[in-house]
Amino acid sequence: MSTMTSDVVAGGGTAVAQKPSEVSSANVTLPIYMDNHATTPVDPRVLEEMLPYFTDRFGNSASRNHSFGWTAEQGVEQARERIARLVGATPKEIVFTSGATESDNLAIKGVAEMYREKGNHIITAVTEHKAVLDTCKRLEKYGYRVTYLPVQKDGLIDLDDLKRAMDEKTILVTIMAANNEIGVLQPVAEIGKLCHERGVLFHTDATQAVGKVPIDVQKMNIDVMSISAHKMYGPKGVGALYVRRKNPRVQLAAIIDGGGHERGMRSGTLNVPGIVGLGKACAIAQEEMPQEMKRLAGLRDRLKDRIMGRLDEVFINGSMEHRLPNNINISFAYVEGESLLMGINDIAVSSGSACTSATLEPSYVLKALGTGDELAHSSIRFGIGRFNTEAEVDYVADRVVETVNRLRELSPLYEMAKEGIDLASVKWAAE
Amino acid sequence: MAYSDKVIDHYNNPRNVGSLDKSSPEVGTGLVGAPECGDVMKLQIKVNRETQVIEEAKFKTFGCGSAIASSSLATEWVKGKTVDEALSIKNTDIVRELSLPPVKIHCSVLAEDAIRAAIRDWKTKQEQTASKPVETKA
Numbered sequence: 001m002s003t004m005t006s007d008v009v010a011g012g013g014t015a016v017a018q019k020p021s022e023v024s025s026a027n028v029t030l031p032i033y034m035d036n037h038a039t040t041p042v043d044p045r046v047l048e049e050m051l052p053y054f055t056d057r058f059g060n061s062a063s064r065n066h067s068f069g070w071t072a073e074q075g076v077e078q079a080r081e082r083i084a085r086l087v088g089a090t091p092k093e094i095v096f097t098s099g100a101t102e103s104d105n106l107a108i109k110g111v112a113e114m115y116r117e118k119g120n121h122i123i124t125a126v127t128e129h130k131a132v133l134d135t136c137k138r139l140e141k142y143g144y145r146v147t148y149l150p151v152q153k154d155g156l157i158d159l160d161d162l163k164r165a166m167d168e169k170t171i172l173v174t175i176m177a178a179n180n181e182i183g184v185l186q187p188v189a190e191i192g193k194l195c196h197e198r199g200v201l202f203h204t205d206a207t208q209a210v211g212k213v214p215i216d217v218q219k220m221n222i223d224v225m226s227i228s229a230h231k232m233y234g235p236k237g238v239g240a241l242y243v244r245r246k247n248p249r250v251q252l253a254a255i256i257d258g259g260g261h262e263r264g265m266r267s268g269t270l271n272v273p274g275i276v277g278l279g280k281a282c283a284i285a286q287e288e289m290p291q292e293m294k295r296l297a298g299l300r301d302r303l304k305d306r307i308m309g310r311l312d313e314v315f316i317n318g319s320m321e322h323r324l325p326n327n328i329n330i331s332f333a334y335v336e337g338e339s340l341l342m343g344i345n346d347i348a349v350s351s352g353s354a355c356t357s358a359t360l361e362p363s364y365v366l367k368a369l370g371t372g373d374e375l376a377h378s379s380i381r382f383g384i385g386r387f388n389t390e391a392e393v394d395y396v397a398d399r400v401v402e403t404v405n406r407l408r409e410l411s412p413l414y415e416m417a418k419e420g421i422d423l424a425s426v427k428w429a430a431e
Numbered sequence: 432m433a434y435s436d437k438v439i440d441h442y443n444n445p446r447n448v449g450s451l452d453k454s455s456p457e458v459g460t461g462l463v464g465a466p467e468c469g470d471v472m473k474l475q476i477k478v479n480r481e482t483q484v485i486e487e488a489k490f491k492t493f494g495c496g497s498a499i500a501s502s503s504l505a506t507e508w509v510k511g512k513t514v515d516e517a518l519s520i521k522n523t524d525i526v527r528e529l530s531l532p533p534v535k536i537h538c539s540v541l542a543e544d545a546i547r548a549a550i551r552d553w554k555t556k557q558e559q560t561a562s563k564p565v566e567t568k569a
Contacts, residue, residue, distance in 0.1 A: 334493060335493070336469055336470070336493055336494050336495055336498075338495040338496065339442070339494065339495050339496050339498075339499060342434070342439075342442055342495070342496040343442075353469060353495070362469070372467065373466070373467035373468075373469075374466035374467050374469075377466075377467075377469040409448070410445060410448055410491055410492060410493075410499065411491060411492070411493045412462065412471055412472070412473035412491040412492065412493060413466060413471055413493045414493075415450065415473075415491060423466060428464065428465035428466070428467075428471070429462070429463050429464070429465075429544075429548070
């Protein structure tokens with residue numbers, strides 16, 4: 001029997017009781033942030049490099065006639081080079097945007113409009129980010145045909161499905177590099193190869209992948225790629241789109257018209273400090289990625305082992321083999337995700353539970369994997385980051401185990417399962 | 432989402448967690464909700480046949496903090512009431528007591544359903560035992 005649950009009635013009434021945790025927090029500072037797929041803190045080295053561009057170097061990089069403009073432009077061009085170098089591109093192939101959502105929109109809508117004469121068919125996958133899915137849905141209203149590929153149990157698309165979906169009207173394949181919920185890495189190089197063989201453009205939303213795992217647009221035959229700064233220790237509100245200039249030269253119709261900035265593909269005065277920050281974030285990632293990948297994978301595996309070694313009936317969502325080093329997504333059977341989050345409220349993580357979403361639907365990504373609704377409700381995403389420590393990982397694991405045990409003592413489903421009742425055979429009286 | 436202090440209190444210190452012997456003729460069991468909806472409540476009552484007073488109540492809930500709090504509160508409220516009094520508990524009373532936001536109203540509905548289901552189960556048992564000898568009360 002757990003010592004955590006009892007029939008104890010709290011005294012004070014409205015006074016908020018202290019959390020019933022017995023895990024020591026001596027070696028950590030609370031709260032702990034472990035939701036690095038949602039956003040990351042700005043690396044102090046990034047911030048330091050950005051700051052002068054708010055003050056002394058405040059110029060508009062489009063001002064051609066004075067040193068203020070030239071200084072700002074130098075900052076922008078250095079960033080362009082750093083981003084290009086990280087992903088194997090050339091600086092002229094980098095277009096700055098407000099973030100990955102805009103990049104996805106520009107890539108997909110830009111290709112759709114520019115290549116309308118060639119065809120009207122787009123292929124994507126059901127586990128894409130909403131920035132891609134909703135953009136595709138809008139294009140369907142304008143007469144485009146979209147194929148939404150299913151994923152396999154491990155979260156990866158089947159390349160044969162992709163081959164079968166391609167036809168003479170296909171102009172674009174858009175498949176993400178790394179999934180934001182389950183961290184699963186799609187076979188980007190294989191997809192790129194297939195697209196180039198068929199003469200179809202390939203866009204990848206690499207928001208979660210760039211700066212985390214090696215990405216090379218040449219080796220992977222990527223034509224268009226979305227990049228975000230704030231997922232890689234840069235600032236929010238800035239991103240980039242890689243647009244191939246050779247073999248083939250990709251043309252995009254702009255979705256924001258104006259002064260013709262970014263070679264006409266994205267008008268608007270550049271967010272110079274943000275762009276400088278994105279550039280610095282890329283430079284740091286380039287230098288530190290090999291060690292950082294190893295360190296994060298070590299912490300992630302430690303977290304996984306310390307949770308899974310002490311709890312039964314916990315399930316990993318998505319492939320462990322093809323996965324970001326810093327991601328783990330686990331379903332805790334018989335425990336509802338939001339109540340688990342509430343129990344570990346000194347730790348910032350996310351859940352695929354319906355209760356945490358605005359739509360009251362559980363995660364569509366987990367559903368696409370064939371994870372039942374019940375386990376989707378029970379899922380937690382852990383996103384380990386550059387600034388997490390081993391002590392934090394241990395604390396998080398201990399708190400999760402403690403809280404899952406407590407909530408299972410409270411769970412009628414756990415009790416029924418332990419009595420040997422097959423929950424699938426129960427006739428549930430839904431509301 | 433911010434929870435009310437009362438929801439947090441019930442979540443941290445749930446009242447009357449546990450199970451009663453569901454085969455006992457004095458015990459009524461209500462099991463409502465569905466796992467795929469993310470909410471399942473089991474609420475049990477033990478009723479004194481003479482006085483019709485609910486002498487004990489226990490619950491277990493799979494669900495969010497508001498669902499746990501709603502069912503915990505329901506067990507507190509039914510205890511000491513007669514079955515007829517317990518049937519007068521409305522989900523809106525629970526919403527008010529716990530300051531549940533609109534998206535969590537279904538948790539209170541489920542708690543009311545659980546009370547009703549437990550009482551229905553108990554009443555069914557009484558009818559069955561009433562048809563046997565000795566007991567005469569309808």
